[in-house]
Amino acid sequence: MTIYIDGSHTFCTSRNTGIERVVRKLASNLELISAEQNNEPARRVIHHSGRFAILTKGIEEQLTRVAAFEANPADQVPKVLRRLFELSTGLIRNRKWRKLVLPEPSHLGIYKLPYQIAKFAVTRKSLGRAEKVQWREGDLLVLPDAYWTRRDVWASVKAVRDCGAKVVTVFYDLIPLTHVEFVGGRRSEKFRHYVEQLLMNSDQVLAISKSVQQQLIEYVNENWGADDRCCRRIDSFPLGADVQVTDGTIRSEVRAYFESDGGRDGGAPYLVVGSLDPRKNHQQVVKAFEYLKRQGSPRRLCFIGRAGGLSGPLLDLMSTSSIYPSHLKHFSDLSDSELQYAYRNCEAVIMPSIVEGFGLPIVEALWYGANLLASDIPIHREVGGEHCTYFPLHEPENLARCLLAAERGRGVISTPYTPTTWKESTEAFLKISKAA
CATH class of the missing domain: 3.40.50.2000 (Glycogen Phosphorylase B;)
Known part of the structure; x- marks a missing residue:
């Protein structure tokens, strides 16, 4: 066989x-x-x-080159043209225009057709033989x-x-x-x-x-x-859940945001990992941190993940929120090394999803020994078991109270966890x- x-x-x-x-x-x-x-x-x-x-390895190498184009398409164009696009976003202050000419990593924007042509040419030549x-x-x-x-x-x-x-x-x-x-x-x-x-x-x-x-x-x-x-x-x-430890450069802006004193005695930021998508329920977390700020808490929040096609309302909420930009940061392009750095240096991970098939950030967070708060849905109970603190959906103030309890040194469960390895x-x- x-x-x-x-x-x-x-x-x-x-x-x-x-x-x-x-x-x-x-x-x-x-x-x-x-x-x-x-x-x-x-x-x-x-x-x-x-x-x-x-x-084969040879075909894989050719496909990897095409994938690199998809990863950061704007980096593949001449610097002069990219500079013109950057200047245009200052003149045309429109999110859709920016998404077209300077798409986020793994989004194609105006480069979709060139990418498809390149992909077709490579796959036809390499896979055809x-x-x-x-x-x-x-x-x-x-x-x-x-x-x-x-x-x-x-x-x-x-x-x-x-x-x-x-x-x-x-x-x-x-x-x-x-x-x-x-x-x-x-x-x-x-x-x-x-x-x-x-x-x-x-x-x-x-x-x-x-x-x-x-x-x-x-x-x-x-x-x-x-x-x-x-x-x-x-x-x-x-x-x-085992994530291969990688040694790579951590950008100064990432390191600065996760350093404890970067929050002026507010400690390390809380972390939400996953694409910006309505079902991920980032809105509840933003509103919970707005409540925390009104209570005088200096706690900060960090979102890590690509913006999905339906993320417009969330991006609007983030950009107009009272916690932005001093208490809220969004990284859409972290490397594996930077993601691991974030897991290791956050205060805790929050998993607020309304619905999930599994929820890999839960096991990844537990793998790195991070404290974890998760929305109380069946799949989170199955995956997180007794290792998570659970909070109800659609109740920002309830989540905020869980976080306040954590600040006082109680309320967040942190028990030993033995993950299933990928092998x-x-x-x-x-x-x-x-x-x-």
Whole structure:
């Protein structure tokens, strides 16, 4: 048996959060485990032109160059042109214009077409000549990526199963169906089609938490009845949390904000990690810190994450808030080294989400030994257990009182935590998938 892990989206992008992090960690640990057990090497693959192509080091290097363009597209243009764009944002004081000409990391703006042309040229040249997988009975194809963005993959997956190989798909959440208000009707319908294809073309589905597993089982029972085209083997596995320690430069502005005396005796800032998205509920945290400021507290707040497409109201709230800019900072482009520095030097991590599939910042924060406050939702209870202090949703003053209690040295739980490593997570994934 050969294990193949697809990363058709992830292996072509510079992003390394959420789903992309899961894909990369599963891939590297599947390779490690297969080598340790002297099995056939696990292989990385990408779907291209109706086939799965094997990803070699050479192809990966070419895709990495394209990903670097996506990471910071404005850095790829001549300095004179970039300077003109910078000057234009001073004349045209419009957020949409700035997002177009000087997009944040991993956003493309006006560079979308050049990026797509470059990506098409590289993938056509490199993957067009790549070795195609010759599927055998008993092979395992792992599908852990964002397939709602790549709907052309399913016909090829069906062909893989017709060859006798087994298909295991990783499932992250049902949020676009259960909370349409956070994604919009169009994206929700697109996601519904993805779930339908996933259920019809998988031998087994592995959810990233027991909560998501139960939600998907209920969804299948309600929407598929006795339809035998639907996959009924729905299990879950634990995500890992070990983050590779990296040595890198910490920018002075990051270091300065996280130094205790940077807040004039207010201590280190509280930290919220995750994309700026309505379901992440950053608004409650901003309002809680506004309340703290009115009470005379010098505590500061730091958001780390990219601005999502629906983040406009939050950005407006942040820019007009009474705590901005002295008590509120937003970093959208931290390196792994800087993110680790933030986890290690914050007062505590706040996870205020309304809904999550898992919540990686919880286990990452606990991995670094940070104190943690999380909104009281089932998935946070599952992941954080007794290691978190929980607060109710939509009650900023209640959260503020939790933070005030923390200032007095009580109220925030900090108990020893032994995380699941990514290797242990991958071993559990393999054990469950082989048992099916």
